[in-house]
Amino acid sequence: MNPEVVAVLGGGVWGSLLAALIRDNGYPVRVWSRRQGGNLEEIVQPATMLVVAVSVAGVLPVIQRLTALPSGMIIVSTTKGLLPGNYRTPAQAWQRAFPGHGVVALSGPNLAAEIAQGLPAATVAASVETSAAQRVQQVLASERLRVYTNNDPLGTELGGALKNVMAIAAGVCDGLNLGANAKASLITRALAEMVRVAVDLGANTYTLYGLSGLGDLLATCNSPLSRNYRLGYGLAQGKSLAVMLQELQTTVEGVNTTQVLVQMADQRGLRVPIAQQVDALLQGHINPQQAVVELMGRDLKAEFHPEPL
Ligand SMILES: NC(=O)C1=CN([C@@H]2O[C@H](COP(=O)(O)OP(=O)(O)OC[C@H]3O[C@@H](n4cnc5c(N)ncnc54)[C@H](OP(=O)(O)O)[C@@H]3O)[C@@H](O)[C@H]2O)C=CC1
Ligand SMILES: O=C(CO)COP(=O)(O)O
Numbered sequence: 001m002n003p004e005v006v007a008v009l010g011g012g013v014w015g016s017l018l019a020a021l022i023r024d025n026g027y028p029v030r031v032w033s034r035r036q037g038g039n040l041e042e043i044v045q046p047a048t049m050l051v052v053a054v055s056v057a058g059v060l061p062v063i064q065r066l067t068a069l070p071s072g073m074i075i076v077s078t079t080k081g082l083l084p085g086n087y088r089t090p091a092q093a094w095q096r097a098f099p100g101h102g103v104v105a106l107s108g109p110n111l112a113a114e115i116a117q118g119l120p121a122a123t124v125a126a127s128v129e130t131s132a133a134q135r136v137q138q139v140l141a142s143e144r145l146r147v148y149t150n151n152d153p154l155g156t157e158l159g160g161a162l163k164n165v166m167a168i169a170a171g172v173c174d175g176l177n178l179g180a181n182a183k184a185s186l187i188t189r190a191l192a193e194m195v196r197v198a199v200d201l202g203a204n205t206y207t208l209y210g211l212s213g214l215g216d217l218l219a220t221c222n223s224p225l226s227r228n229y230r231l232g233y234g235l236a237q238g239k240s241l242a243v244m245l246q247e248l249q250t251t252v253e254g255v256n257t258t259q260v261l262v263q264m265a266d267q268r269g270l271r272v273p274i275a276q277q278v279d280a281l282l283q284g285h286i287n288p289q290q291a292v293v294e295l296m297g298r299d300l301k302a303e304f305h306p307e308p309l
Contacts, residue, residue, distance in 0.1 A: 004139055007047035009062055011036050012251065013112045014078060015053030021115070022051070022139055034058065040065055049074050049139060051106075052094065055251040056081035059090045063097045074102040074132045076125070080160035081253040082260040087201075089157040102132030105153040106140075107160035107212040109219030111226065115145065122146040124212045126156035148211065155207030158198040163217040164228045164254030165261055165275050166190035170221035171232020172281070172288050186274070187221050193272050197261065200270055228254040235281060236288045258282055273298060 004027050008019045011033025023029045032043045034054075044050060044066065054062055056079055069075070075098060079090040088096070091105040108123030115121050125136035125147055133149040141147040150156055166187070173186050194217070195208045207213060220226035224233070231252050234244040245252065262279045265272040277291040286294070 010053035102129040105157040109215040126150035126153040152204040152207040155203030156212040159213030162194040167220035167228035168232035171229040175233040175236025
């Protein structure tokens, strides 16, 4: 047996499930969560692998609470979002805080409720250190979860973060009953938008066409299990953002990510028309029908030319 010992930070839906999966694989696991308390240092110090499953809002507060990590410990960032202010991804924040440690980004089409039922799924463990990604693959893979490694953590994380914005748009599309053509067109152009942003930031195009990009985009844009999709669906019913967040009572990462994405795209001169409409909708500047009119009324252009995608 591999002597891996795992500490999970975050006792929400995803952190609890990851802890259960790793425990089922025979590894000792301890969970720390803000709400449940517990001594963070006592849980982290004996571990060899730190799995972070807090929402974006918790990343910097948790980093600030930690002092030095045990030598050789790897950090597995599973948060799907972008940090406000500096556009850093969660794994980049962890790497910056703990430069001597291997960091792995875990992301893929992983709706927790399906995995908890034992339904099969696949995911990506990405790191510039292949051995670190392989350690995560070893600890997490099972008959019901197929774990691929990948050497593009940035692209892997951006796939998981950006698709949440697009899942809100997909929820709006379904909530308005716009049909299969509209939905397929939206998802396809959403992927083009994700690729454009991710590649500009330095990601590999192929990563976005993989499980953490296209894969997660399809899962969340097509499932009412996705909280981001449900938020969009509710907005299309005429409910306000505040009412929807009150109803959902859980993490909806796409709300913050939309804002960060639109600001970043503006600064970098990137076209993100779908994200801009989601942003305007979330801010209450337009209604869902107006968002559709805006997207359909944009200047006509070639699908791929003159700019790729
Ligand atoms: N659910 C899913 O299907 C999947 C989720 N993810 C990602 O995992 C992350 C967590 O999602 P999920 O578990 O579903 O959401 P939950 O709302 O269930 O849990 C959020 C977690 O973040 C913690 N948290 C929030 N703010 C802070 C803070 N300031 N300090 C410390 N901890 C904080 C919460 O702690 P507390 O309970 O104490 O408030 C809780 O443990 C998200 O980025 C999500 O996108 C990734 C793959 C699948
Ligand atoms: O990331 C997820 C599935 O891969 C979970 O999506 P939601 O946060 O929209 O529920």
